[in-house]
Amino acid sequence: MNEPAAARLRIPSPTGTTRVFAVLGYPVAQVQAPAIMNKLLSEGHVDGIFVPVAVRPKEFVAVIEGLKRIENIGGILVTIPHKFSAAQHADRVSETVALIGSANALRRERDGSWFAENFDGIGFVNGLQKAGHEVAMKRVSVVGAGGAGASIVAALLDAGVSELSLFDVDKARAVALSERLSTKWPSRVRVVLEGPTYDSDIFVNATPIGLKPDDPPPFAIAQLPKGALVVEVIMKPTETGLLKAAAARGLKTHRGIHMLKEQIPFYTEFFQVL
Ligand code: NDP
16 A cells, blocks of 8 residues: 555544534535644644535435434535535625625534534635735636635635735626625725726635546636736645646646645534544
């Protein structure tokens, strides 16, 4: 057995007392949170396990409602494409989830009810700042107004970006998000309908484009201005076509893993596992 596979399998077996955390998505081949969380739990001798669960959209309601009834399920992480649906299955939601309508973490409360939060945006902004990329007063162009994009855009506005332009192939989704955000940050989001804008300092891919090797980059690389920072949410592959092309042009790049790494402390606190 090669070393990475052996390391992955060095997870203590669950027992009858183990708290189980499901990571719901479709696809799930790319998810990294279970490996990171299970390593932390194992090192901390915590009796818990995170398990990726592949759920097709048409099965999502049945699965999440079923999981909520299982007594040793301590919480649920949610990824593509279920974050908006997930927010509908909590009894209470955070202020952020109420604003953007998307959730990536649900936990069981002491009284058995379910509470939902979204840490994508704070993880994204903290990841940039820790890598030395300030966002305050910067112009940012985001492609993708989905479950992760919504959280990212809200966190960027909260962090004080000067201008935010948003593009999504699902135009109605981008417009709806901008309308929700304008209740808190009036006139700060510009929705662009025909493609991403190129008069920005920071360019963010918040779509699944790049998960597949032959995906075209979500931005026309040749149009990105000199000195631009190109930011990816995709973690697998670590170097997407977008990042490779941006680096080849001499632009600054920032990988998707930073966003997840900075969410981990929030997950451990939220689920009270460490
Ligand atoms: P969603 O499906 O909720 O949203 C993706 C959005 O992007 C959809 O509105 C989709 O429209 C749109 N879109 C797809 N292709 C394009 C395109 N070429 N141009 C413009 N818009 C496009 O997914 P999530 O937001 O949940 O996830 C997005 C990505 O972020 C995934 O790859 C996921 O793995 C990654 N992610 C990374 C995290 C990290 O910590 N690094 C954390 C969370 C997510 P339509 O539905 O019409 O296709």
